[in-house]
Amino acid sequence: MSDLRIQSRTTKIFSRLLGYGTITATAALLFFFLIYPVGIIISKAFLSPTGFTLEYFRLLFANNVQTTGIWNSLLIGLGTTFFATLVSFPLAIISARYEFRGKGILSALLLLPMVMPPFVGAIGIQRFFARFGSVNIFLLEHNIISDPIEWLSNDNLIWAVIFLEVLHLYPILYLNLSSAFANIDPSLEEMAQTLGASKFRRYWNIVWPLARPGYFAGAIVVFIWSLTDLGTPLLVGFHNAMPVHIFNLVTDINENPIGYALVFFVVLLTVSFFLTSKLFVSGKKYEMLSRGHVSGASKQASFRAKFLIYPMVFGTIFLALIPHITVLITSLGDSWFMTALPEKYTLKYYGMVFEQDISAIGLKNSLIFASLSTILDLILGVLIAFVVTRKMIPLGGLLDAIVMVPLALPGIVLAFGYVITYSDTFLDPLHNPIPLLVIAYAIRRLPYMVRSATAGLQQVSSSLEEASESFGASKWHTLRRITLPLVTANLIAGGLLCFSYAILDVSDSLILAMKDRFYPITKAIYVLYLEQGSGEFVASALGMIAMIILTVSILGASAILGKKMGELFRT
Amino acid sequence: MEVVFRNVCKKYGSVTAVSDLNLTIAKGSFHFLLGPSGCGKTTTLRLLAGLEPISSGQILFNGEDVTNKPSSERGIGMVFQNYALWPHMNVRQNIEYGLKLRKLSSSEIKNRVSETMEMTRLTRYELRLPGQLSGGQQQRVALARALAIRPTVLLLDEPLSNLDAQLRMEMRDNLSRIHRETQITTFYVTHDQKEALSMGTTITVMHHGVEVQTGTPRELYCDPGTTFLANFIGETNIIRGTFVESVGNEGIVQTEFAKFRSSKVHGSFKKGDKVNLSIRPGDFRILSSQTSASKENTLSLKLGHSTYLGEIEQLVFPYGEDKLLKIDLHNPKSQLEKGSNIPFEVLPEDVITLPFEQIES
Numbered sequence: 016m017s018d019l020r021i022q023s024r025t026t027k028i029f030s031r032l033l034g035y036g037t038i039t040a041t042a043a044l045l046f047f048f049l050i051y052p053v054g055i056i057i058s059k060a061f062l063s064p065t066g067f068t069l070e071y072f073r074l075l076f077a078n079n080v081q082t083t084g085i086w087n088s089l090l091i092g093l094g095t096t097f098f099a100t101l102v103s104f105p106l107a108i109i110s111a112r113y114e115f116r117g118k119g120i121l122s123a124l125l126l127l128p129m130v131m132p133p134f135v136g137a138i139g140i141q142r143f144f145a146r147f148g149s150v151n152i153f154l155l156e157h158n159i160i161s162d163p164i165e166w167l168s169n170d171n172l173i174w175a176v177i178f179l180e181v182l183h184l185y186p187i188l189y190l191n192l193s194s195a196f197a198n199i200d201p202s203l204e205e206m207a208q209t210l211g212a213s214k215f216r217r218y219w220n221i222v223w224p225l226a227r228p229g230y231f232a233g234a235i236v237v238f239i240w241s242l243t244d245l246g247t248p249l250l251v252g253f254h255n256a257m258p259v260h261i262f263n264l265v266t267d268i269n270e271n272p273i274g275y276a277l278v279f280f281v282v283l284l285t286v287s288f289f290l291t292s293k294l295f296v297s298g299k300k301y302e303m304l305s306r307g308h309v310s311g312a313s314k315q316a317s318f319r320a321k322f323l324i325y326p327m328v329f330g331t332i333f334l335a336l337i338p339h340i341t342v343l344i345t346s347l348g349d350s351w352f353m354t355a356l357p358e359k360y361t362l363k364y365y366g367m368v369f370e371q372d373i374s375a376i377g378l379k380n381s382l383i384f385a386s387l388s389t390i391l392d393l394i395l396g397v398l399i400a401f402v403v404t405r406k407m408i409p410l411g412g413l414l415d416a417i418v419m420v421p422l423a424l425p426g427i428v429l430a431f432g433y434v435i436t437y438s439d440t441f442l443d444p445l446h447n448p449i450p451l452l453v454i455a456y457a458i459r460r461l462p463y464m465v466r467s468a469t470a471g472l473q474q475v476s477s478s479l480e481e482a483s484e485s486f487g488a489s490k491w492h493t494l495r496r497i498t499l500p501l502v503t504a505n506l507i508a509g510g511l512l513c514f515s516y517a518i519l520d521v522s523d524s525l526i527l528a529m530k531d532r533f534y535p536i537t538k539a540i541y542v543l544y545l546e547q548g549s550g551e552f553v554a555s556a557l558g559m560i561a562m563i564i565l566t567v568s569i570l571g572a573s574a575i576l577g578k579k580m581g582e583l584f585r586t
Numbered sequence: 587m588e589v590v591f592r593n594v595c596k597k598y599g600s601v602t603a604v605s606d607l608n609l610t611i612a613k614g615s616f617h618f619l620l621g622p623s624g625c626g627k628t629t630t631l632r633l634l635a636g637l638e639p640i641s642s643g644q645i646l647f648n649g650e651d652v653t654n655k656p657s658s659e660r661g662i663g664m665v666f667q668n669y670a671l672w673p674h675m676n677v678r679q680n681i682e683y684g685l686k687l688r689k690l691s692s693s694e695i696k697n698r699v700s701e702t703m704e705m706t707r708l709t710r711y712e713l714r715l716p717g718q719l720s721g722g723q724q725q726r727v728a729l730a731r732a733l734a735i736r737p738t739v740l741l742l743d744e745p746l747s748n749l750d751a752q753l754r755m756e757m758r759d760n761l762s763r764i765h766r767e768t769q770i771t772t773f774y775v776t777h778d779q780k781e782a783l784s785m786g787t788t789i790t791v792m793h794h795g796v797e798v799q800t801g802t803p804r805e806l807y808c809d810p811g812t813t814f815l816a817n818f819i820g821e822t823n824i825i826r827g828t829f830v831e832s833v834g835n836e837g838i839v840q841t842e843f844a845k846f847r848s849s850k851v852h853g854s855f856k857k858g859d860k861v862n863l864s865i866r867p868g869d870f871r872i873l874s875s876q877t878s879a880s881k882e883n884t885l886s887l888k889l890g891h892s893t894y895l896g897e898i899e900q901l902v903f904p905y906g907e908d909k910l911l912k913i914d915l916h917n918p919k920s921q922l923e924k925g926s927n928i929p930f931e932v933l934p935e936d937v938i939t940l941p942f943e944q945i946e947s
Contacts, residue, residue: 202670205637210684210735211658220683224674 029490034407037398038414044395045417048454049424052432053282059272059435060279071276081260081277087173088257092242095180099237100230102181102331103189109324110189111196113316121328123570126186128335131565132519132537133183134246135558136338138544138551140175141167141251143341153355172253179251180241182335187240188233195229196222227295235292236422239285243425246521246537250544257281258427258522265434265526278431282424289423339562346555364549364556374557376532377539381561384449384535385517388456392513393506395457396464401498403465404472415465422462426522429455433527448527452535455527456517463516464509471505472498504575511572515565536561587648587738587771588613589634594643596629596795603629605795607643611739611773611788616765618782619775621792622818627775628667630792631743634773636660647738663737663770667744669728671716677703677727678712684735698734705764706730722753726760733768740772746781758785779819783807791815811852813943816864823911824945825863829855837939839863843905844885848937860942867900867914869936873929883937886929887911889922901928 061067075081110122143149144166151163167175199222207217245258253259257277264274316324346364348357368374399418403411421429433451437443444451475498483493499506524535534542536557543554591609595602604626611617619627632638634645636657644653652660663684672680681702685695703709706726716724725745732740745761746754762785765772776782782789783803791798791806799811810816813824827841837851839861846863855861876886887903890910899918903911913930922928 200668200670202666202668203672205635205657206664206666206670206672206731207683208637208657209635209660209662209664210731211687212683213658216687221672225672 026490030405030407033398034402037395037402038408041395041399041414041418044454044458045420048433048458049421049429052429052436053424055436056275056278056282056428056432060275063272071273072280075273075276075280078273080255081273084255084257084260085280087253087255088242091173091176091180091248091256092238094174094177095184095241096234096238098177098181099185099188100234102185103192105327106185106189106331107192107196109327110193112314113320113324114314115316115321115324121332123574124332125189125328125335126569127332127566128182128339129184129186129569131183131335131339131562132246132521132558133179133244133338134250134521134537135342135540135555135562136179136183137175137247137250138540138555138558139338139341139343139345140179142345142551144175147353149341149355152353156355167252172251175251176248176253176256177241179247179338180244182338183247184237184240185331185335187236188230191229191233192226195226198229199225231292231295235289238288239423239425243281243285243427244521245427245525246541249525250541258425261427261431262522262526265431268435274431275435278428282428285423285425285428342555342558342562346552346559348552364552365560367549367553368556368560371543371553373531373534373539373542374553377534377536378557378560380534381518381536384452384456385514387453388460388517389510389514391453391457392461392464393510395461396468396509397506399465400468400472404469405477415469418465419462421459424459426455426459426520427526429459430523430526433523444527445529448529448533452523452527452533455523456520457513459520459523460513460516463512467505467509467512468502471502475501508572508575511568515568515572518561518565588646589739589771589773590644590646590649591630591634592644592646594630594633594645595641596626596633596638597641603795604633607797609790609797609800611771614769614771615787616762616772616774616785618786618789619773619792620779620782620789620819621777621798623777625792626795627777627792628743629795631741631773631775634739635662635664635741661735661738662741663732663735663739664741665725665728665732665743665745667747669716669724669748671724671727671731673716676713676715677708677719677730680716680727681731681734684731688735698736702730702734705733705767706760721749722757725749725757729761729764733764733770737770740770742772742774744776745774746778747776754781761785783819791818793818809850810864810938811940813862813864813940813945816862816938816940817945820866821912822864822866825865825911826942827861827863829857829859829861829939831857836934838882839937839939843887843911845882846932846937847882847934848939849934850937851939853939853941855939855941862940862942864938864940865932865936867912868916870913870930870932872915873931876927876929883934884929884931886927888927889924891924892922894918903928 060071061069063070106125110118141148145151146163146165146167148166150166151160154160155163165171203221203225204217207221212220243258245262248254248256248259249262261274261278261281264271264277268274344356345351347360347362349359349361349363351357368378399414402408403415408414433455434444437451438445442451479497479501480493483497484490488496518536520535521537524537525541528534528538540554540557540561543550543557589609589611591607594604594607594609596604607630619630621627629638633640636652636655640653644651646652647660672683675683678699682695682699685698690698700709703712706729708723708726708730711719711723711727716727719727725748729745742761746757749757758781765785774781774786786803788800789803789806790800793814798815799806806815807819810819816822817824825841827839827846830838830840830845832838832851832855833847835851836847836849837855839846839848841863846865848863873884887905890902890904892902893900897917899915899922901913901915901922903913905911
């Protein structure tokens with residue numbers, strides 16, 4: 016009796032310690048590397064050496080270049096969200112409602128663009144759509160046009176950015192929508208059908224209201240990501256965009272303080288859009304009542320339907336892979352000049368990747384940094400998920416909500432904040448950016464890890480753990496032998512995503528890594544691309560290697576998680 | 587509204603879900619489709635609702651062919667097994683949805699909604715969302731929504747299977763009352779024979795996609811035409827035997843422990859044919875004195891064990907190899923001794939002779 020009491024008391028103390036320990040560690044990390052840097056930005060935006068000021072904002076909005084940059088970025092964000100919706104809506108309906116041959120593999124391929132770095136695609140796009148790029152040369156050779164078309168004229172560059180962003184981000188909406196559709200019991204629609212509702216009315220009155228929360232959750236991520244993406248406009252050569260301005264302002268922030276105002280403005284924009292979308296979604300998440308038999312949830316596509324489905328799915332996949340195919344061709348072309356396609360192919364640029372310092376070091380650095388950040392995410396993610404799902408501390412929900420904030424916080428803001436906060440400290444990125452890079456990678460991907468670990472732990476009912484303890488197993492033993500094995504799949508999937516996105520990271524990498532020997536792969540690609548001579552080809556080869564690594568990881572993650580993957584991309 | 591199935595077949599690829607179904611559901615009847623899970627009964631309902639196209643055959647409403655009419659034009663009211671309540675609409679919005687689609691005047695909609703809410707006793711819950719209702723209330727909303735449009739046929743798909751036992755009893759009375767009040771032709775799918783026997787005016791039993799028998803509850807229970815049916819509705823003893831001879835309308839069957847005279851013979855048999863006998867456990871009567879084995883419709887077996895349930899005592903007699911004969915004694919007075927031989931008799935009209943068929947376990 017007293018033994019039991021002592022045991023239950025130690026258990027309680029243990030779980031409390033674990034709970035508060037996790038919350039303290041997480042809070043400290045989030046404070047020093049999320050809240051504090053953002054706080055510094057805010058204070059610097061409003062404080063001049065003489066006190067409170069709005070002067071920086073006046074300068075910002077009086078500056079024509081800056082204001083067009085803001086408008087351009089808003090257009091990129093809205094345009095991307097709009098077109099990504101157009102692309103993903105029919106695909107999600109197809110995925111939720113129809114069965115057809117090859118559906119599994121095609122669904123996985125539809126997700127592929129999500130980890131395909133769009134800024135790498137930009138290299139290929141430039142090559143193919145330049146004034147004397149492959150497309151124009153092909154058209155000229157076949158006498159379809161007599162003068163080269165200015166595909167990438169200054170007016171068109173913004174559309175090139177939107178094109179690349181849409182093809183990169185539509186999978187996030189597609190995942191959210193298809194899991195929302197799949198969640199709707201087919202009998203809800205059938206009921207409306209028996210009452211005489213037309214197909215359109217059924218979608219408008221039943222399906223759309225129920226899928227709306229899922230849609231907005233995905234749409235806000237797409238909007239914020241495309242609004243604040245640095246890599247794509249930079250490599251497409253569209254320099255009058257907000258993120259590019261921020262990137263340029265970091266270096267001379269001491270002479271030109273409007274950078275603070277601009278970054279603060281970005282924070283304000285994203286936070287308000289984020290909150291607005293939450294308002295749309297909150298309290299509107301309907302609990303689906305008991306589900307009956309789900310026959311008819313998805314049915315065999317008819318012969319006629321397949322005529323629509325296959326072209327749509329293949330078309331999207333093909334379109335989404337165009338940028339990457341162009342990169343592939345660029346990376347394999349041997350002394351390619353003024354012909355539609357290379358006349359000879361070679362693997363020499365892949366060899367050069369490993370011979371040249373910048374690329375070899377970049378590849379190695381990225382693998383190390385991404386692995387370290389993934390390990391950090393795994394440890395923190397599992398602990399947070401465990402504390403939250405097992406309700407070890409009060410207000411676990413709050414912890415969960417705070418951890419999700421980095422999903423809405425643009426990387427460019429965080430990187431900017433790190434530079435101004437930690438310059439001239441022992442973490443100075445000029446000196447050694449590794450700690451800050453690893454932390455930045457980890458914090459921004461922590462939400463995925465927490466989400467997938469939580470999803471896994473929610474499926475492991477705590478009675479399974481209690482059963483183990485009833486046989487005399489300790490908490491630790493139970494965690495090791497019962498709980499963790501049951502959530503391994505989720506952890507692997509979450510880890511793969513964290514890893515992929517860390518490798519893909521542009522804004523942190525470009526801003527924080529200032530010396531060659533610390534360049535991660537993305538910065539190496541950027542620097543190589545700017546080099547004359549074979550730089551463009553080596554950059555493409557390096558990009559291809561990154562893509563291969565990412566393809567393998569994302570296919571692995573989606574094979575493990577299936578439909579549940581969509582939930583990782585919700586705010 | 588009279589509903590007729592004429593040679594209706596439904597195939598999913600190479601799987602036949604419903605095969606050559608012929609069925610007439612009389613106007614105003616409370617017709618049950620009863621069968622074990624996977625027998626094709628829900629499919630039949632969905633064919634009638636127009637939610638699935640039929641592979642061949644016809645469905646007629648009052649003589650009019652509706653086979654190719656879409657669900658929305660058949661004027662049916664449907665209650666799904668899981669209720670299919672729209673979670674984003676409150677009770678009133680759920681109920682008036684179908685009425686709004688019919689473009690009725692707002693006063694007419696108002697009247698009909700309050701009328702159905704009264705009938706289903708939902709008035710108090712008008713503004714609640716489905717998630718805020720109990721299982722029984724949800725079930726009533728689903729029913730009200732189907733009734734509000736004054737359907738030609740009311741279709742119910744296992745409407746009570748998600749409720750607990752107490753509520754199920756209550757809703758059974760409710761459904762019977764509403765059927766009496768509205769006289770709507772109702773087609774009810776269930777695997778629960780108690781629901782079918784207690785509420786149905788007619789019952790069709792289905793098995794493996796084939797209609798087994800249609801009749802009133804009493805006909806199906808007292809005079810089942812197949813071994814499957816005898817076994818499926820109520821409890822019975824299926825005893826293997828060999829047909830000996832026909833005497834008028836009656837048949838004589840030899841089993842391994844007695845010879846039976848049966849006045850309900852389904853099929854024509856000749857001497858030596860294998861048959862099954864079905865005798866309900868409650869149809870045996872205990873005899874005061876021992877009997878000779880040669881006398882028809884009497885038997886004497888050694889008591890295996892018994893279970894006392896107050897008004898009934900269930901006796902179990904082992905015979906042959908691992909076979910058991912179950913006999914229910916009503917209002918048992920004295921205790922019967924285990925292992926003793928006990929004589930029984932059974933009336934010829936309680937012995938049903940059926941074509942031989944393996945019993946599925």
